[in-house]
Amino acid sequence: MLLAFSTIIFPCLLFWWRNRNSVLVNRPLVGMFPGLLLNASRAHEFATDLLHKNDGTFVFKGPWFAGFDFITSNYMNVQHILSKNFTNYHRNLKFKQIFEPLGDGIFNSDGDWWKTQRRIIHTSLKHRKFVLALEKIIQQKILQGQFMVLDHVSVLGVEVDLLDELHRLTFDNACALVLGFDPNCLSIDFPQVPYEKAYDVIEEVAFHRHLKPHGFWKLQKWLQIGQERKMKKAWEIIDHFLCQRISRKRELLSESKIQIEGEDHFDLLTHILVEDDDDKGGEKGVFRKSDKFVRDMAFNLLAAGSDTVASGLVWFLWLVSTHPLVEMKILEEIKVNLSVEGEEKWRFFNFKELSKLVYLHAAICEALRLYPPVPFEHKDSIESDIIPSGLHIGRNTRIIYSLYSMGRMKEVWGEDCLEF
Numbered sequence: 001m002l003l004a005f006s007t008i009i010f011p012c013l014l015f016w017w018r019n020r021n022s023v024l025v026n027r028p029l030v031g032m033f034p035g036l037l038l039n040a041s042r043a044h045e046f047a048t049d050l051l052h053k054n055d056g057t058f059v060f061k062g063p064w065f066a067g068f069d070f071i072t073s074n075y076m077n078v079q080h081i082l083s084k085n086f087t088n089y090h091r092n093l094k095f096k097q098i099f100e101p102l103g104d105g106i107f108n109s110d111g112d113w114w115k116t117q118r119r120i121i122h123t124s125l126k127h128r129k130f131v132l133a134l135e136k137i138i139q140q141k142i143l144q145g146q147f148m149v150l151d152h153v154s155v156l157g158v159e160v161d162l163l164d165e166l167h168r169l170t171f172d173n174a175c176a177l178v179l180g181f182d183p184n185c186l187s188i189d190f191p192q193v194p195y196e197k198a199y200d201v202i203e204e205v206a207f208h209r210h211l212k213p214h215g216f217w218k219l220q221k222w223l224q225i226g227q228e229r230k231m232k233k234a235w236e237i238i239d240h241f242l243c244q245r246i247s248r249k250r251e252l253l254s255e256s257k258i259q260i261e262g263e264d265h266f267d268l269l270t271h272i273l274v275e276d277d278d279d280k281g282g283e284k285g286v287f288r289k290s291d292k293f294v295r296d297m298a299f300n301l302l303a304a305g306s307d308t309v310a311s312g313l314v315w316f317l318w319l320v321s322t323h324p325l326v327e328m329k330i331l332e333e334i335k336v337n338l339s340v341e342g343e344e345k346w347r348f349f350n351f352k353e354l355s356k357l358v359y360l361h362a363a364i365c366e367a368l369r370l371y372p373p374v375p376f377e378h379k380d381s382i383e384s385d386i387i388p389s390g391l392h393i394g395r396n397t398r399i400i401y402s403l404y405s406m407g408r409m410k411e412v413w414g415e416d417c418l419e420f
Contacts, residue, residue, distance in 0.1 A: 105300030
């Protein structure tokens, strides 16, 4: 009896002793997965704590059937993956399945197809009309949307969800710049726009896919239960919206050339469909103009121009509002450099004026360091590799690099790295 008891209790005590100082315990069969689930609500802070205690790189061991991942905030490792040995790290099939609504867009592709889209986007951003259109769109939305909404809620004395308000603002801007269409999500009555909300749903479900075993969320998708059911509905809503806009744009372009000849008009969808035509007559050119490719590019550009910008803005405004000294310095810089009169209530600053505000630019960069809109990314190795921190990376191994944690490393930013 005593021998049987010892046989059971001794391995348990040994397991406890080995993991007594561990932040995340590697349990038999389930690995570290239970600890991750318990900290899912504070995943980024939890990852930062792990990386602090493990010299910037941590090996996360999942359930026995899922293998393990490397998590890093070591800037030399990240530079190695994204630059020095870029060709050895790609977005594998699991990555593309997690972000499947992105299709074959730039955030979900590799190799030549990624280079093709990168060239198209760079060409669009360098177009002489791009900056003019961007400033015009933002000015119109600020003057006729943002200021009116803020005046309205101020008069009524009601609270407003700032993240929702900023998301509406940036989504309208992104749609106008990418599609040449303003959905008017930002107005005093705060209309419910299904395709604007659908982006939030897809972003939330994609995040939770990272936390769940791959087979588990795939089963949910097959059964159409839980969050995967929400994902399907949101995906259908956005696809319907984009299909309508692309079809309408093709109709306008076939009926008239006004859309591309007007000096004051520019949108990325028109540029992709009409002006980016390096492969005229070729099979590749025909495919690039297909509805699927245009849809994927539009989806990716809208996601980049709305969710990330709104997230960055709301964190910046929160940080400034909780740091009165920073707010005072920003206001003083505006008064000195832009000749702002005290009685002015609202004023739109153009890009040339904003370029004079050095302290404001520094404050925005600092906010992005502490709260990056994209807090983590991951890639998979193609071949074995040794990263600068000395760890050996096997083939087909996932490496997650935490941008959130990178901005909070004391060895890079100093002991006061958590201060704004």
